[in-house]
Amino acid sequence: xxxxxxxxxxxxxxxxxxxxxxxxxxxxxxxxxxxxxxxxxxxxxxxxxxxxxxxxxxxxxxxxxxxxxxxxxxxxxxxxxxxxxxxxxxxxxxxxxxxxxxxxxxxxxxxxxxxxxxxxxxxxxxxxxxxxxxxxxxxxxxxxxxxxxxxxxxxxxxxxxxxxxxxxxxxxxxxxxxxxxxxxxxxxxxxxxxxxxxxxxxxxxxxxxxxxxxxxxxxxxxxxxxxxxxxxxxxxxxxxxxxxxxxxxxxxxxxxxxxxxxxxxxxxxxxxxxxxxxxxxxxxxxxxxxxxxxxxxxxxxxxxxxxxxxxxxxxxxxxxxxxxxxxxxxxxxxxxxxxxxxxxxxxxxxxxxxxxxxxxxxxxxxxxxxxxxxxxxxxxxxxxxxxxxxxxxxxxxxxxxxxxxxxxxxxxxxxxxxxxxxxxxxxxxxxxxxxxxxxxxxxxxxxxxxxxxxxxxxxxxxxxxxxxxxxxxxxxxx
Amino acid sequence: xxxxxxxxxxxxxxxxxxxxxxxxxxxxxxxxxxxxxxxxxxxxxxxxxxxxxxxxxxxxxxxxxxxxxxxxxxxxxxxxxxxxxxxxxxxxxxxxxxxxxxxxxxxxxxxxxxxxxxxxxxxxxxxxxxxxxxxxxxxxxxxxxxxxxxxxxxxxxxxxxxxxxxxxxxxxxxxxxxxxxxxxxxxxxxxxxxxxxxxxxxxxxxxxxxxxxxxxxxxxxxxxxxxxxxxxxxxxxxxxxxxxxxxxxxxxxxxxxxxxxxxxxxxxxxxxxxxxxxxxxxxxxxxxxxxxxxxxxxxxxxxxxxxxxxxxxxxxxxxxxxxxxxxxxxxxxxxxxxxxxxxxxxxxxxxxxxxxxxxxxxxxxxxxxxxxxxxxxxxxxxxxxxxxxxxxxxxxxxxxxxxxxxxxxxxxxxxxxxxxxxxxxxxxxxxxxxxxxxxxxxxxxxxxxxxxxxxxxxxxxxxxxxxxxxxxxxxxxxxxxxxxxxxxxxxxxxxxxxxxxxxxxxxxxxxxxxxxx
Numbered sequence: 001x002x003x004x005x006x007x008x009x010x011x012x013x014x015x016x017x018x019x020x021x022x023x024x025x026x027x028x029x030x031x032x033x034x035x036x037x038x039x040x041x042x043x044x045x046x047x048x049x050x051x052x053x054x055x056x057x058x059x060x061x062x063x064x065x066x067x068x069x070x071x072x073x074x075x076x077x078x079x080x081x082x083x084x085x086x087x088x089x090x091x092x093x094x095x096x097x098x099x100x101x102x103x104x105x106x107x108x109x110x111x112x113x114x115x116x117x118x119x120x121x122x123x124x125x126x127x128x129x130x131x132x133x134x135x136x137x138x139x140x141x142x143x144x145x146x147x148x149x150x151x152x153x154x155x156x157x158x159x160x161x162x163x164x165x166x167x168x169x170x171x172x173x174x175x176x177x178x179x180x181x182x183x184x185x186x187x188x189x190x191x192x193x194x195x196x197x198x199x200x201x202x203x204x205x206x207x208x209x210x211x212x213x214x215x216x217x218x219x220x221x222x223x224x225x226x227x228x229x230x231x232x233x234x235x236x237x238x239x240x241x242x243x244x245x246x247x248x249x250x251x252x253x254x255x256x257x258x259x260x261x262x263x264x265x266x267x268x269x270x271x272x273x274x275x276x277x278x279x280x281x282x283x284x285x286x287x288x289x290x291x292x293x294x295x296x297x298x299x300x301x302x303x304x305x306x307x308x309x310x311x312x313x314x315x316x317x318x319x320x321x322x323x324x325x326x327x328x329x330x331x332x333x334x335x336x337x338x339x340x341x342x343x344x345x346x347x348x349x350x351x352x353x354x355x356x357x358x359x360x361x362x363x364x365x366x367x368x369x370x371x372x373x374x375x376x377x378x379x380x381x382x383x384x385x386x387x388x389x390x391x392x393x394x395x396x397x398x399x400x401x402x403x404x405x406x407x408x409x410x411x412x413x414x415x416x417x418x419x420x421x422x423x424x425x426x427x428x429x430x431x432x433x434x435x436x437x438x439x440x441x442x443x444x445x446x447x448x449x450x451x452x453x454x455x456x457x458x459x460x461x462x463x464x465x466x467x468x469x470x471x472x473x474x475x476x477x478x
Numbered sequence: 479x480x481x482x483x484x485x486x487x488x489x490x491x492x493x494x495x496x497x498x499x500x501x502x503x504x505x506x507x508x509x510x511x512x513x514x515x516x517x518x519x520x521x522x523x524x525x526x527x528x529x530x531x532x533x534x535x536x537x538x539x540x541x542x543x544x545x546x547x548x549x550x551x552x553x554x555x556x557x558x559x560x561x562x563x564x565x566x567x568x569x570x571x572x573x574x575x576x577x578x579x580x581x582x583x584x585x586x587x588x589x590x591x592x593x594x595x596x597x598x599x600x601x602x603x604x605x606x607x608x609x610x611x612x613x614x615x616x617x618x619x620x621x622x623x624x625x626x627x628x629x630x631x632x633x634x635x636x637x638x639x640x641x642x643x644x645x646x647x648x649x650x651x652x653x654x655x656x657x658x659x660x661x662x663x664x665x666x667x668x669x670x671x672x673x674x675x676x677x678x679x680x681x682x683x684x685x686x687x688x689x690x691x692x693x694x695x696x697x698x699x700x701x702x703x704x705x706x707x708x709x710x711x712x713x714x715x716x717x718x719x720x721x722x723x724x725x726x727x728x729x730x731x732x733x734x735x736x737x738x739x740x741x742x743x744x745x746x747x748x749x750x751x752x753x754x755x756x757x758x759x760x761x762x763x764x765x766x767x768x769x770x771x772x773x774x775x776x777x778x779x780x781x782x783x784x785x786x787x788x789x790x791x792x793x794x795x796x797x798x799x800x801x802x803x804x805x806x807x808x809x810x811x812x813x814x815x816x817x818x819x820x821x822x823x824x825x826x827x828x829x830x831x832x833x834x835x836x837x838x839x840x841x842x843x844x845x846x847x848x849x850x851x852x853x854x855x856x857x858x859x860x861x862x863x864x865x866x867x868x869x870x871x872x873x874x875x876x877x878x879x880x881x882x883x884x885x886x887x888x889x890x891x892x893x894x895x896x897x898x899x900x901x902x903x904x905x906x907x908x909x910x911x912x913x914x915x916x917x918x919x920x921x922x923x924x925x926x927x928x929x930x931x932x933x934x935x936x937x938x939x940x941x942x943x944x945x946x947x948x949x950x951x952x953x954x955x956x957x958x959x960x961x962x963x964x965x966x967x968x969x970x971x972x973x974x975x976x977x978x979x980x981x982x983x984x985x986x987x988x989x990x991x992x993x994x995x
Binding site (some may be wrong): 189392399404407412461464466467 | 546547548549585588610613614615617618620621624625628629635636639642644645647648651653654655658659662
């Protein structure tokens with residue numbers, strides 16, 4: 001039933017949808033020359049949508065008879081998603097100017113993806129979940145192949161589409177099984193049905209749903225598409241893929257696991273533990289041999305998702321809060337790293353992606369080198385950088401819920417991961433300079449990079465805020 | 479001094495210096511670094527003077543508390559043990575900066591910034607009263623040290639920097655898991671509270687092992703010491719000084735602050751492990767030191783041997799053992815630092831650490847030869863120098879706990895004399911076989927200025943150790959009291975023999991004698 005309260009609860013999505021449609025009309029009539037304006041208007045739309053989050057939460061938590069949730073959890077996730085989406089719009093401007101192919105569709109597609117992602121984290125029903133997921137995915141497939149003239153980009157888009165469809169198929173199959181055996185698609189309904197005990201059909205449904213979701217968060221063993229897509233897609237798009245959709249998909253996974261499958265905790269906990277450890281290990285080991293920085297960051301994101309899942313494996317409010325904090329810190333680190341990657345351009349402004357080209361960066365570009373090193377040490381989880389705190393929180397939650405073994409293995413594997421981050425720092429700081437990058441004069445890129453680096457270095461002062469916010473987000477699910 | 483945040487100030491000064499160094503040219507950076515470290519030295523002396531050593535004084539002084547970080551707090555405070563290690567740190571830092579004055583030519587600003595950051599973190603480790611703050615400071619030290627070895631190190635620096643980083647990181651992460659478990663169990667992150675908390679003895683074993691993994695690597699103990707010779711050889715002189723002088727002490731400090739008071743039962747149970755590893759280390763690494771051709775490697779192995787006496791002394795569970803271990807740590811910090819400086823002096827002139835490339839230096843470098851001999855003797859443990867006091871006390875303590883360990887550990891002193899004197903003979907005595915070594919000029923005023931204060935401190939510690947023992951006495955007594963119920967029974971106590979009936983035989987003899995009549 002459509003009522004005013006429900007409409008107010010989905011206000012952020014309405015703002016984004018209407019904004020996106022209006023911008024699409026402007027772009028259609030004014031052409032690509034207004035792209036910079038549309039970029040900023042899209043960012044403004046995201047800002048307005050972010051501003052309406054409070055209104056939305058005030059009219060939650062349930063909207064449209066439980067199909068939709070506007071609670072602290074979705075608000076937290078959406079804030080992150082909007083920030084990451086805005087960053088990828090702002091960063092793209094210069095990239096596409098230099099690489100060519102700057103079109104007004106880019107910011108609009110990101111807006112539509114943001115609508116989808118907002119629906120994902122707000123889903124209260126399997127159908128909302130699926131619609132949100134597909135809205136995001138459709139926009140993402142186009143974004144991946146945005147550089148039409150670049151063969152790698154098209155290949156990335158195609159791979160993403162084929163494998164993404166496979167995942168959607170698995171997810172749908174799982175949903176249909178859950179629906180068939182519980183008679184409902186709503187999360188609360190499934191949870192009620194599960195409380196009476198779990199039939200084999202439901203177990204199969206659960207496994208398929210989790211597999212489909214694991215695909216979206218690129219967790220092992222459904223990670224194969226990630227390095228190829230990350231490498232092939234234009235860098236700002238990769239930055240987007242590595243941040244906002246990760247937050248959305250993981251937020252969705254958490255919501256499904258806790259709200260819908262909560263009573264079957266023992267069943268999915270084993271799966272999550274396996275997936276987490278496998279992701280940490282594979283992400284760490286496979287990254288060692290990489291020579292392309294974007295591929296390396298792809299494995300790094302697999303590795304990071306593994307750590308984030310440790311918090312979910314704990315299955316406690318503290319664990320979910322830890323995962324949410326992890327995502328916030330991870331988003332900052334990822335955006336920061338990709339801004340650094342965006343600055344790797346030769347004299348003609350063409351992007352360079354080899355790790356070897358970074359050698360001696362500390363002697364030619366001190367600031368960039370320092371920021372790069374900060375992000376790498378942070379991703380490796382070395383204190384006093386903020387990335388350590390992210391890992392600390394998830395392992396602390398695991399230890400608190402008695403999963404000491406998981407914590408010990410996970411943290412030991414993080415040492416393997418540290419190796420390849422160190423390799424980048426070694427290239428930057430210890431090797432002699434080889435490639436001279438074009439001097440970046442983009443104030444925006446430098447600004448975003450500096451802000452991210454400052455958050456990573458001084459982040460501990462944000463702890464009280466982050467703790468409160470993530471605890472509130474987690475409390476909304478239990 | 480009440481309420482004045484002197485500990486925070488001691489960290490803020492080098493931190494500000496580090497940031498300033500990044501943005502200035504080479505020469506300004508040198509002066510900023512020197513100034514910052516000297517200010518910290520002055521603050522360290524003020525701290526020492528104001529430290530209340532009387533018996534009625536509270537154990538923890540200069541406490542600061544600010545719950546800034548949510549789950550953990552900016553909680554600082556020191557006892558006598560931490561005070562001594564802080565004084566050692568701030569004493570060595572200006573010397574390190576001085577040692578790098580000319581040796582470091584490229585990227586000076588970054589180098590000085592890394593050293594100052596190192597100082598912040600070292601002081602942080604010794605002052606942290608929150609277990610997570612301690613961990614952050616403890617681990618963060620890896621970053622500047624990794625950069626120092628990797629950027630300004632020798633030919634094989636990259637391998638050494640990786641090894642240093644990954645080895646120590648793997649050791650520490652397990653400790654972090656143990657810390658999390660302890661904090662959940664005890665419900666506090668406050669170190670003094672945790673030191674008094676009685677953990678379940680069965681769990682203690684696991685916790686102890688997790689902490690051991692970290693501190694044993696940091697110490698370093700045999701067989702996880704292999705990162706140390708590599709790191710030392712490749713690091714620049716000042717890097718080696720700070721590594722040997724302070725970073726290794728973090729391991730010992732960890733044992734004294736965490737392993738012993740928090741897990742007394744496990745410590746007693748597993749003392750055999752520490753003793754065994756220490757015994758092997760003393761003999762094995764001393765023998766390895768004997769056959770080294772590289773001077774820095776030799777001193778690095780001697781560090782491992784000295785640290786083994788520290789670990790054995792700490793796990794003697796008695797006052798002389800622990801006091802001795804602390805004194806060895808302080809003495810070794812000064813002496814090995816000075817020895818690395820001595821190596822640095824001739825390395826700067828000839829750019830080789832090969833022992834055979836030198837010889838007969840006492841002829842052309844008499845001042846150098848005198849100071850080098852002094853530090854060699856101090857390293858051997860000659861009475862009147864700092865190491866004698868420490869080693870004597872430590873071995874005395876060990877003897878009470880286990881005479882066998884004491885026996886083996888003492889051979890370390892004999893072997894130490896062997897390899898150090900052998901080194902000295904090859905470098906300073908004999909004929910001047912190498913013309914370039916014979917042409918080296920004697921110590922410059924700057925180098926004298928670096929070595930003389932250390933020599934004075936070594937003598938002071940050897941002649942009047944009470945200055946250094948007094949601040950620590952109350953804390954070590956408290957630690958011993960905490961350990962006493964768990965301490966293993968020693969095998970070397972004087973026990974009263976069974977009184978045997980002595981006259982019987984005599985009596986019988988007399989009787990026999992009588993019968994004969």
